[in-house]
Amino acid sequence: xxxxxxxIVAVGGQGNLLASRIxxxxxxxxxxxxxxxxxxxxxxxxxxxxxxxxxxDAESTIISDGEADVCVGFEPxxxxxxxxxxxxxxVVITNLAPLPPFTVAIGRGVYPDLxxxxxxxxxxxxxxxxxxxxxxxxKAGNIMAVNMVLLGSLIQTATLPLSPESVKEAIRKRTKTAxxxxxxxxxxxxxxxxxxxx
Amino acid sequence: xxxxxxxxxxxxxxxxxxxxxxxxxxxxxxxxxTTYPGTPSSEISLNFFQIMQETDLYFxxxxxxxxxxxxxxxxxxxxxxxMCIMKHVGMNVAADALMTLAYVGVKSGLVIVSSDDPYMFSxxxxxxxxxxxxxxxxxxxxxxxxxxxxxxxAYAFDLSEKLQEPxxxxxxxxxxxxxxxxxxGEIKQRIIKGDFTKDPFNYVTVPAVSRxxxxxxxxxxxxxxxxxxxxxxxxxxxxxxxxIICNGVSYNYVLDAVKDLNIEDKVKILRIxxxxxxxxxxxxxxxxxxxxxxxxxxxxxxxxxxxxxxAQEEGLALTIKGKxxxxxxxxxxFDPGLVRQCLAIYLGVPYSPPVLPDLSDVPEIPxxxxxxxxxxxxxxxxxxxxKAGEGMETICPTDIGCYTLGFLPPLSMGxxxxxxxxxxxxxxxxxRATDKKVIAFIGDSTFFHSGIPGLINAVFNRHNFTLIxxxxxxxxxxxxxxxxxxxxxxxxxxxxxxxxxxxxVKAVGVPHVTVIRPYRIKKSIxxxxxxxxxxxxxxxxxxxxxxxxxxxxxMARGKPFFVSEKCKNHRDCINxxxxxxxxxxxxxxxxxxxxxxxxxxxxxxxxxxxxxPLKEIT
Numbered sequence: 183x184x185x186x187x188x189x190i191v192a193v194g195g196q197g198n199l200l201a202s203r204i205x206x207x208x209x210x211x212x213x214x215x216x217x218x219x220x221x222x223x224x225x226x227x228x229x230x231x232x233x234x235x236x237x238x239d240a241e242s243t244i245i246s247d248g249e250a251d252v253c254v255g256f257e258p259x260x261x262x263x264x265x266x267x268x269x270x271x272x273v274v275i276t277n278l279a280p281l282p283p284f285t286v287a288i289g290r291g292v293y294p295d296l297x298x299x300x301x302x303x304x305x306x307x308x309x310x311x312x313x314x315x316x317x318x319x320x321k322a323g324n325i326m327a328v329n330m331v332l333l334g335s336l337i338q339t340a341t342l343p344l345s346p347e348s349v350k351e352a353i354r355k356r357t358k359t360a361x362x363x364x365x366x367x368x369x370x371x372x373x374x375x376x377x378x379x380x
Numbered sequence: 381x382x383x384x385x386x387x388x389x390x391x392x393x394x395x396x397x398x399x400x401x402x403x404x405x406x407x408x409x410x411x412x413x414t415t416y417p418g419t420p421s422s423e424i425s426l427n428f429f430q431i432m433q434e435t436d437l438y439f440x441x442x443x444x445x446x447x448x449x450x451x452x453x454x455x456x457x458x459x460x461x462x463m464c465i466m467k468h469v470g471m472n473v474a475a476d477a478l479m480t481l482a483y484v485g486v487k488s489g490l491v492i493v494s495s496d497d498p499y500m501f502s503x504x505x506x507x508x509x510x511x512x513x514x515x516x517x518x519x520x521x522x523x524x525x526x527x528x529x530x531x532x533x534a535y536a537f538d539l540s541e542k543l544q545e546p547x548x549x550x551x552x553x554x555x556x557x558x559x560x561x562x563x564x565g566e567i568k569q570r571i572i573k574g575d576f577t578k579d580p581f582n583y584v585t586v587p588a589v590s591r592x593x594x595x596x597x598x599x600x601x602x603x604x605x606x607x608x609x610x611x612x613x614x615x616x617x618x619x620x621x622x623x624i625i626c627n628g629v630s631y632n633y634v635l636d637a638v639k640d641l642n643i644e645d646k647v648k649i650l651r652i653x654x655x656x657x658x659x660x661x662x663x664x665x666x667x668x669x670x671x672x673x674x675x676x677x678x679x680x681x682x683x684x685x686x687x688x689x690x691a692q693e694e695g696l697a698l699t700i701k702g703k704x705x706x707x708x709x710x711x712x713x714f715d716p717g718l719v720r721q722c723l724a725i726y727l728g729v730p731y732s733p734p735v736l737p738d739l740s741d742v743p744e745i746p747x748x749x750x751x752x753x754x755x756x757x758x759x760x761x762x763x764x765x766x767k768a769g770e771g772m773e774t775i776c777p778t779d780i781g782c783y784t785l786g787f788l789p790p791l792s793m794g795x796x797x798x799x800x801x802x803x804x805x806x807x808x809x810x811x812r813a814t815d816k817k818v819i820a821f822i823g824d825s826t827f828f829h830s831g832i833p834g835l836i837n838a839v840f841n842r843h844n845f846t847l848i849x850x851x852x853x854x855x856x857x858x859x860x861x862x863x864x865x866x867x868x869x870x871x872x873x874x875x876x877x878x879x880x881x882x883x884x885v886k887a888v889g890v891p892h893v894t895v896i897r898p899y900r901i902k903k904s905i906x907x908x909x910x911x912x913x914x915x916x917x918x919x920x921x922x923x924x925x926x927x928x929x930x931x932x933x934x935m936a937r938g939k940p941f942f943v944s945e946k947c948k949n950h951r952d953c954i955n956x957x958x959x960x961x962x963x964x965x966x967x968x969x970x971x972x973x974x975x976x977x978x979x980x981x982x983x984x985x986x987x988x989x990x991x992x993p994l995k996e997i998t
Binding site: 193202203206207210216217218219220221227228229230239240241242243244245246247248249259260262263265266268269270282283284285286287288290291292293294298302306307 | 392394501525526554557558559560561629631632633635636639715716717718733734735736737738739741742743744745746747748749750751752753782785790954955958960962963964
């Protein structure tokens with residue numbers, strides 16, 4: 183089976199790990215070989231959380247620079263930082279709602295311009311889907327559902343060997359009962375956003 | 381029921397490496413488990429802590445790794461299957477126990493998990509603990525994948541019982557924190573109580589006994605070599621005249637690289653999963669038909685040294701390489717691309733590396749370093765200490781925990797750290813060797829772990845420094861595990877005692893002890909000034925619950941604050957405290973009410989009293 187390499191970058195607390203687990207769960211139930219790894223050392227203290235998921239016939243659980251087929255960024259500047267993982271054939275999906283790192287607040291860094299950021303990513307990769315996932319998460323009923331919105335967009339691109347149904351089933355299994363409806367709605371909103379070519 | 385207790389052999393679960401290790405131990409009938417938490421091993425013990433709540437499994441958070449191993453070694457010599465879990469540097473703390481335990485051995489299986497951390501994702505060094513196998517004479521097992529890790533744990537228990545020796549189960553962060561499907565096996569019945577049979581001439585390690593036990597250990601190593609030779613975890617795949625010897629997660633990268641480079645018919649791979657003692661005969665016969673051999677191992681050239689020695693013994697003249705220029709480094713962790721490239725270079729195979737995007741026109745992206753949380757009591761303490769010490773020339777040894785982050789600007793509190801507990805010991809040295817005021821920082825859990833002997837040393841040798849014990853009521857850094865100072869009853873856990881830090885400090889004879897509440901800035905500064913002016917050993921216990929922990933426990937938090945129009949943009953708050961609740965909008969400091977914990981520290985230091993609780997405007 184063809185190998186597909188997915189990288190997800192986020193800021194601690196954005197729910198990247200849950201999104202990754204849902205993808206893993208969906209793969210497990212669809213009998214798609216998948217392995218993943220995560221780096222979350224100081225995630226709760228505002229650091230970057232990165233997960234890598236490798237589908238298909240490969241043994242590695244990590245992805246080298248320039249080798250991601252798909253890259254999902256939960257935060258725009260982190261998507262830009264992850265550009266070194268991409269190549270000219272990579273499909274990139276990014277949230278456009280910034281969470282400026284604290285270094286910006288204390289004047290030790292400048293947050294990149296969002297238009298320029300999109301132009302740069304678009305120029306160096308195959309395709310960019312970019313939209314404000316926070317707006318859609320709120321529309322779904324919970325700002326915390328940003329991860330499900332982006333998961334919906336990711337699945338719409340059909341870059342992964344996973345059907346929307348299998349992912350939705352995994353969402354039902356892995357999220358708390360109270361959040362299932364919101365999460366599924368967020369997933370649909372993200373799916374439509376990608377479909378409408380954001 | 382806990383998911384790792386699922387009694388459905390054959391069922392497939394998507395498990396984290398650490399969950400797979402815990403499950404492997406459960407399947408092997410582990411009955412007794414001890415640890416001191418440390419990333420990347422912490423989830424193994426967290427699972428045992430949870431499982432203990434619903435079964436008769438014994439688990440404890442011990443005060444440090446040495447104690448954890450001592451507790452474990454008694455259990456394993458009382459016929460109870462035992463696992464002891466620690467991160468790689470924890471093994472240094474436990475090493476004193478480990479070295480002679482290898483002489484004494486065990487009656488029931490004892491598996492010691494050492495989680496190494498190549499690249500130092502969350503550690504102070506990246507030491508390679510396979511050398512502990514060589515140093516102690518104990519067997520070392522190393523899995524390559526999550527699924528293999530689970531099965532290898534059961535093998536480790538059997539091996540330990542066969543040899544009557546503890547077995548070191550060595551992992552790396554990448555394995556601990558990878559997730560993959562695992563097929564569940566049968567759960568062996570736990571035997572939770574055994575008996576200790578007195579045998580002082582084999583257990584009491586006076587010189588005459590140890591001389592005899594060392595002979596036994598060497599015999600055991602010989603037995604272990606034989607088992608390693610035929611172990612299913614040392615296996616060969618493929619065939620060809622190019623040889624690759626690898627271990628751990630590197631094996632996965634090698635498999636992928638050989639496929640990507642299309643050299644599957646030219647390469648044979650020896651995967652070493654039982655790495656101490658090395659399978660001598662297996663390696664020698666692997667080498668003989670090879671033209672050239674590459675050793676792929678993260679960390680030190682542990683296998684490379686052994687393989688080269690075996691080749692020399694056999695009089696083999698083939699090229700064997702591993703670490704070196706244009707090949708592998710001793711530094712950091714490997715990745716698939718790096719391994720593919722090194723294989724191509726060494727074997728002279730055509731290879732086109734991935735075309736990396738040209739990033740020359742990408743602007744500098746602001747760094748996102750981890751930061752003390754909003755409302756973190758450590759920030760308040762550091763600020764108060766900084767103010768109290770103004771005008772003094774100070775040296776601030778610090779220690780290992782969240783508060784190590786206090787070394788970053790603008791707090792800049794932290795000048796020296798080498799290991800757990802070192803703040804206190806090094807404070808003794810700095811205060812004698814210099815004329816500067818020494819202020820040391822240590823967390824509550826670290827104080828119990830290894831700070832107390834340093835403090836006793838300070839009292840006995842009449843050193844002169846101030847020790848600040850940052851007591852936030854939990855082991856915050858590794859995920860809020862309890863420690864001996866925690867009131868477990870309040871958390872609804874029965875069967876625990878509680879040790880007062882204040883009582884310990886007073887009991888060891890510290891003459892000047894003060895407890896402060898760090899959110900009260902002025903009072904804290906005054907108390908710290910008193911302590912700094914004291915000639916001799918003074919201790920400040922700065923007590924406030926970890927804000928992240930408080931949030932998790934849904935403890936009441938203060939009302940969020942906001943910056944009113946009285947603000948004259950001095951920015952003392954943001955520049956002095958760097959709390960992540962602050963942000964700048966239209967050149968003005970703002971507070972994010974969703975992040976603010978209401979600690980009020982910024983309000984107390986604002987020269988205009990411009991920061992006020994949100995309720996005052998509504």
